[in-house]
Amino acid sequence: MPFSYANISEFIPKIDTFHRIIGSYQGDIPGPNLVFFGAIHGNELAGVYALKKVLDELHNLRPEFKGNFYAISGNLKAIEQKKRYIGKDLNRIWFPGCIIPKEEREIIQEYHEKIEILSVLKDIVANDHLTLVFDLHTTSSQSVPFVSISDTLKNRKLIQNLPVHLVLGLEELLDGPMFSFFSELGVPAVLFEAGQHEAVSSFENHVAFIWLMLHKLKCLKKKDIPDFNSHKVTLKKNTMGKRRIYEIKYRHLIDDCDNFRMKEGFVNFQKVKAGQTIAYDKNGKIKAPRSGRIFMPLYQPQGRDGFFIVKEIKPFWFRLSNRTRKWKLDSTISLFPGIKKLNNGQNAYLIDKTIARWKVISLLHLFGYRKMEYNGNSIVMSRRPYDKVFPEPVEVRKNIEEYLEEMRK
Numbered sequence: 001m002p003f004s005y006a007n008i009s010e011f012i013p014k015i016d017t018f019h020r021i022i023g024s025y026q027g028d029i030p031g032p033n034l035v036f037f038g039a040i041h042g043n044e045l046a047g048v049y050a051l052k053k054v055l056d057e058l059h060n061l062r063p064e065f066k067g068n069f070y071a072i073s074g075n076l077k078a079i080e081q082k083k084r085y086i087g088k089d090l091n092r093i094w095f096p097g098c099i100i101p102k103e104e105r106e107i108i109q110e111y112h113e114k115i116e117i118l119s120v121l122k123d124i125v126a127n128d129h130l131t132l133v134f135d136l137h138t139t140s141s142q143s144v145p146f147v148s149i150s151d152t153l154k155n156r157k158l159i160q161n162l163p164v165h166l167v168l169g170l171e172e173l174l175d176g177p178m179f180s181f182f183s184e185l186g187v188p189a190v191l192f193e194a195g196q197h198e199a200v201s202s203f204e205n206h207v208a209f210i211w212l213m214l215h216k217l218k219c220l221k222k223k224d225i226p227d228f229n230s231h232k233v234t235l236k237k238n239t240m241g242k243r244r245i246y247e248i249k250y251r252h253l254i255d256d257c258d259n260f261r262m263k264e265g266f267v268n269f270q271k272v273k274a275g276q277t278i279a280y281d282k283n284g285k286i287k288a289p290r291s292g293r294i295f296m297p298l299y300q301p302q303g304r305d306g307f308f309i310v311k312e313i314k315p316f317w318f319r320l321s322n323r324t325r326k327w328k329l330d331s332t333i334s335l336f337p338g339i340k341k342l343n344n345g346q347n348a349y350l351i352d353k354t355i356a357r358w359k360v361i362s363l364l365h366l367f368g369y370r371k372m373e374y375n376g377n378s379i380v381m382s383r384r385p386y387d388k389v390f391p392e393p394v395e396v397r398k399n400i401e402e403y404l405e406e407m408r409k
């Protein structure tokens with residue numbers, strides 16, 4: 001479906017040609033680099049338009065600004081073709097082992113997009129200030145806005161008080177999303193999903209999110225943000241109810257030959273019951289394997305995740321885990337039956353699923369661990385790096401440079 005914001009409303013900026021750098025606003029006061037990405041998926045342009053809108057306002061008003069604001073386009077070739085991606089999904093190729101072989105680099109456009117993105121980021125990080133990444137997306141289904149993070153305490157703090165749902169565990173189930181990769185490199189990163197691709201509310205949510213983050217990171221004072229109070233109101237209104245925290249419990253992976261199609265009419269976060277028909281494929285009906293809420297049902301041709309099922313985490317557990325992580329109480333986890341601390345220097349636990357209760361995995365999630373390896377009846381879960389402290393910018397730059405070198409081999 002063609003993207004048509006530019007025709008819908010005159011307050012949405014016009015963009016004639018899409019470039020890698022949409023624009024930047026450099027402050028006079030030294031401070032963090034806030035790097036926003038739009039259209040990592042080429043058919044998700046709301047973020048790019050929102051970034052342009054905020055940039056236009058900043059250049060117009062010239063407010064005092066601490067740090068630097070950068071707006072970057074993602075998959076340029078896919079934007080041109082109004083597609084999610086060309087050769088490979090640009091939001092599924094970010095992990096250490098993902099080195100696209102030389103012979104495929106000419107066909108897989110995303111290899112070049114990724115190199116360019118990392119090169120831009122390397123240059124930004126060079127000013128030796130803290131760098132943070134915000135990745136703006138939209139969904140094929142109707143959706144309220146939500147954020148996702150790699151669950152470190154630092155990332156949790158970034159999105160505290162943002163009146164939108166938080167979804168945890170996405171990075172553990174998706175193969176190589178960009179936001180979790182940057183978190184691993186030492187760059188705090190937030191994924192923001194604003195709503196359905198073509199909904200005007202998605203554009204509004206992105207604009208609100210960008211301003212609120214610029215304020216949260218103290219780049220701008222309240223008084224210098226146009227309609228400051230309206231931004232929280234916009235997100236609250238479009239969230240339609242109170243902010244909740246969800247954990248992903250199930251992922252339905254699909255292949256091109258599956259002939260997968262969602263049953264019409266599901267909206268993101270809609271309640272589903274175990275056994276309810278929610279999609280179809282070449283083998284017939286696909287029923288929900290468990291009760292919960294349907295998450296990111298796929299209503300577009302490209303993509304490998306048919307749908308997810310999420311379950312709410314009660315705020316009590318979330319708050320408790322904040323404290324236990326600060327106090328390092330997670331070490332008591334090895335007192336549970338079936339759990340053994342591994343002496344591999346990575347702060348990891350081996351869980352014997354035949355002995356440990358299933359709740360243990362949820363508990364370890366809340367303590368900031370994620371699943372690393374499955375091996376029959378056992379699972380290895382290890383701590384995410386940089387949970388409580390940001391690394392020095394020089395370390396981040398080194399991490400990016402090393403990865404770029406690896407990719408070019």
Ligand SMILES: [Zn+2]
Nearest residue numbers: 041044137138
């Ligand atoms: Zn996306």
